[in-house]
Amino acid sequence: MPDTAARDQSGASERGVKIPVLEREKLVLNKRSYHWITERVCGVIEGRQPGIWWALFIPTLLMAVIGVGGGLTYLVSTGVGVWGNSNRVPWGWAIVNFVFWIGIGHAGTLISAILYLTRQNWRTSINRAAEAMTIFAVICAGIFPAFHVGRVWMAWYLAPIPNANAIWQNFKSPLLWDVFAVSTYFTISLIFWFLGMVPDLATIRDRCRAGVRKVLYGVFALGWRGSNRHWSHYETAYLLLAALSTPLVLSVHSVVSFDFATSIVPGWHTTIFPPYFVAGAIFGGFAMVLTIMVPARFIYGLEDLITQKHIDNMAKIILLTGSIVGYAYIMELVTAFYSGLPYEKDAFWFRITGPYWWAYVAMMACNVLAPQLFWIRHCRENMWIVMGVAMCVNAGMWFERFVIIVTTLTRSFLPGDWKMFYPTWVDIGTFIGTIGLFLSLFLLFLRFLPCINIAEVKWAKEESDPHYDDKKARPDEGVLKEAAYQRELSKGTAEV
């Protein structure tokens, strides 16, 4: 009822009072039209790729082929012992990398599901890329548990299928929960990503000239025609998937943390693990979103769609989750101290002062101290600092998993087992390979799929409201609009 509101506040204006209203930041700058948005986002796919795309794609593809392809071929043909498993940190490296990658994925689902449910409209221009990142990160994560079984052709033993020995999986084990959680997460993320992309694939289909491209985009667009009878069901389906994904994303990293928390190993057996892991996953994921979106925004000239406001918001989420993670680190120490258990205390004392002190320091500096820069507005607005902090967080989150897993297992209950952990070159090569795989998949995504949700960005524009004409014809006289702070405005680089 815009009319009633206008009348009430006009009453205030008759008394000479104007109610100050802070306007929202604009999510699309420079008054860009619907057609401009289509042109710019589809232009990324339709135009020639800039040289830097090839300069990044060829090395990352080589990393993927040599590291993952070569490393795993060597592993399968030789035996799982080529990963440094012959010490008391069995599969340590594989678990570190699995938890690292699966955590990266969480920001994508957070942006697409939780920010959707909480009506955070700024998610619209980053959700597509973040969801793609989720899918690729889960693919990278899945490599490690799939191949750590050694005889990878036996990996189907993980699935609850009746086998010749009539042995069933242990459904009480967190490891089997993990199988279900990660595979469900991957499937639902894929559905969510694909469903969100259908209207945009139709946009590309309608722009293509007849040919193979038109057929392929047409098939995946499912014959979408923008019918409102479809949009009605579509929006319901999207809302339902968001509502399903929200608890799912919280459950996945909780289940991953159960792998540790349900054991009786000092340093792992803590109830703080599920929330601590989830906050850390979102933290690391947002850093990865920034790591890949800030350069993509610059290379493809998407500054009017991914504004400083978007980056500012992501920086603030990194600050929040980084502080939660910092709290968890301190709380772990306090709990260990207060428990009075010698094993628990020793485990943490070893982490800080033992031979792995450098990993602990790296974790603390990168995850807790570096994001604190984001309290300062200047640091959230300077892309070099944003990228620097994001890189620190990427590294820091890897070190966090290294600290949790390796430092704990190198000091187990039997002193005879105490030994330093050294990854083999196959270990390191495979991990570098997954970085290459992740980046090359993301570059292919930028090349072939719409990297920004075209339909939702259009929807977030002011004039997409069906009552926009009425509101413009009868502006609210009783309010005094105050422009929100927006860096592009105050610097005069954009018109709003």
Place this chain on the structure above:
Amino acid sequence: MSTTVTRVYGYVAEFESASALYKAAEKVRDAGFRKWDCFTPFPVHGLDRAMGLRRSILPYFVFFGGAAGLATAFLLAYITQVVIYPTVVQGKPANIFTVPAFFPIMFELTVLFAGFTALFGLLALCQLPRLHHPVFASRQIHRATDDGFFLAIEARDPRFSAEGTKAFLEEAGGRNIELVEEERR
């Protein structure tokens, strides 16, 4: 020699904005048309009511999909762990009291089945994939996925008339009114 038969789909009219389409949709709804649709580049919130559409029934499907997932997970875990192959491991019994250890898997399969139901339920309700549709014969409908707001009234609607409907759409503010005909051989 082949004969060409044309089949009339109906009128397609363009409107200049989401607001204009919204107002026109209310008029078309009130005029009592049944076989008609709006085509927009993004979901226009509120257009459902302007078109007189009811809420989607998809949530009911998804609820039962989720319930089926929950039941599947419970039976899968309970039958294999307690009935067929009872094993006491991790200090957990092999009877009804072990069910809390199945909660994570019950949750995951609930979400998985509900998610699949949402996807396939949506496709069923929208009758997609359907790669060909008569409205694609229009010269301008491709702009509905870019920046065009369209309203189409089908010829099979009982209130449709070649002259009257065109005049009605013009009066409602429609531009570029086009009679969409599909050629059939």
